[in-house]
Amino acid sequence: MDLPIGGRPHLFLAPMAGVTNTVFRRLCKDLGADVLTTEFVSAEGILHRNERTSRYLEFQPDERPLGVQLFGADPDRLAEAAKAVIDWVAPDFIDLNFGCPVNKVVSRNGGSALLKDCPLLASVARSVVAAAAGLPVTAKIRIGWDSRSVNATETARILEGEGISRLAVHGRTKEQGYSGEADWDVITDVVQAVQIPVIGNGDIDSAAVALARWSQSGVDGIMIGRAAMNHPWIFREIRAAFADQGSDIVTLADKWAFIEGHCAKEIEWWKGQEAQAMKSMRARLMAYTRGLPGGARLRERLQRVETLDGLRQIGSDHIAENAA
Numbered sequence: 596m597d598l599p600i601g602g603r604p605h606l607f608l609a610p611m612a613g614v615t616n617t618v619f620r621r622l623c624k625d626l627g628a629d630v631l632t633t634e635f636v637s638a639e640g641i642l643h644r645n646e647r648t649s650r651y652l653e654f655q656p657d658e659r660p661l662g663v664q665l666f667g668a669d670p671d672r673l674a675e676a677a678k679a680v681i682d683w684v685a686p687d688f689i690d691l692n693f694g695c696p697v698n699k700v701v702s703r704n705g706g707s708a709l710l711k712d713c714p715l716l717a718s719v720a721r722s723v724v725a726a727a728a729g730l731p732v733t734a735k736i737r738i739g740w741d742s743r744s745v746n747a748t749e750t751a752r753i754l755e756g757e758g759i760s761r762l763a764v765h766g767r768t769k770e771q772g773y774s775g776e777a778d779w780d781v782i783t784d785v786v787q788a789v790q791i792p793v794i795g796n797g798d799i800d801s802a803a804v805a806l807a808r809w810s811q812s813g814v815d816g817i818m819i820g821r822a823a824m825n826h827p828w829i830f831r832e833i834r835a836a837f838a839d840q841g842s843d844i845v846t847l848a849d850k851w852a853f854i855e856g857h858c859a860k861e862i863e864w865w866k867g868q869e870a871q872a873m874k875s876m877r878a879r880l881m882a883y884t885r886g887l888p889g890g891a892r893l894r895e896r897l898q899r900v901e902t903l904d905g906l907r908q909i910g911s912d913h914i915a916e917n918a919a
């Protein structure tokens with residue numbers, strides 16, 4: 596996969612279930628994300644071609660390079676799912692999820708459970724790489740199951756040996772969930788342990804942090820999750836910082852124009868079903884209010900918004916209240 600090189604790390608939007616659908620991914624791409632991935636999709640969902648799965652897999656040509664992230668535990672089923680999804684939507688790469696900490700996934704030996712079973716992890720990678728028949732297969736891991744079993748360098752070497760072509764490392768253990776801090780020292784160890792490109796992930800929430808983590812670790816790319824969900828302009832800000840151009844300030848009016856645009860595109864994606872689309876946007880709207888003035892009152896109004904017009908009203912009131 597050819598990616599632009601230009602003295603800066605590639606910027607990856609982290610896969611986030613319920614967040615990174617085609618609408619949000621395109622918005623992030625417009626703001627400077629280089630590489631996009633679907634949220635995790637179950638191998639079984641693909642093999643059963645269920646309706647929800649086909650929504651997860653929707654993407655537009657301008658999202659390329661686009662990866663489909665798969666999760667599962669059975670090497671044969673994952674290989675079949677990889678073949679099926681390549682025929683179905685022709686992604687640019689397949690990404691394997693070895694990091695999900697959610698019980699429903701882990702209890703079936705998927706996601707981060709595979710970090711505890713290196714032979715199975717190797718077998719999953721091997722089967723999917725063979726099934727993908729030359730299409731790149733990448734992986735996303737956590738640094739280990741718990742603080743007593745941090746094994747990211749071992750996992751990375753195994754995955755490299757099985758033909759994984761790029762590795763994203765979230766610097767937390769499964770046990771940590773999203774608490775504590777991402778351990779970028781371990782990410783740095785992984786960079787030194789393998790030849791394949793390593794993408795660092797965890798707690799990048801500003802251009803300054805991105806610059807510091809990149810120079811500390813030598814990662815080839817930086818993956819951003821929650822900060823992009825709250826403030827997608829972070830991609831533009833990081834690009835500007837690496838180009839040594841001071842970042843332009845995002846005004847309150849810019850933010851509201853963006854939020855309205857996001858809602859309008861979501862309604863389009865829901866084929867005009869405004870109420871459903873606005874309901875699906877609720878958690879996104881809450882995320883956008885982080886850091887905005889008068890956040891508590893704003894959230895209270897946004898909890899109840901059901902139409903795009905209603906949202907526009909809230910936006911214009913908020914801009915007027917904070918003009919001065």
Ligand SMILES: Cc1cc2nc3c(=O)[nH]c(=O)nc-3n(C[C@H](O)[C@H](O)[C@H](O)COP(=O)(O)O)c2cc1C
Nearest residue numbers: 609610611612634635735765797798799819820821
């Ligand atoms: C709401 C949410 C959903 C997520 N869903 C996925 C997922 O589907 N696949 C995955 O590999 N990671 C998933 N993650 C983890 C993120 O990709 C990322 O590794 C994590 O948030 C750490 O990065 P950050 O500190 O930049 O947020 C999810 C995280 C969040 C907050």
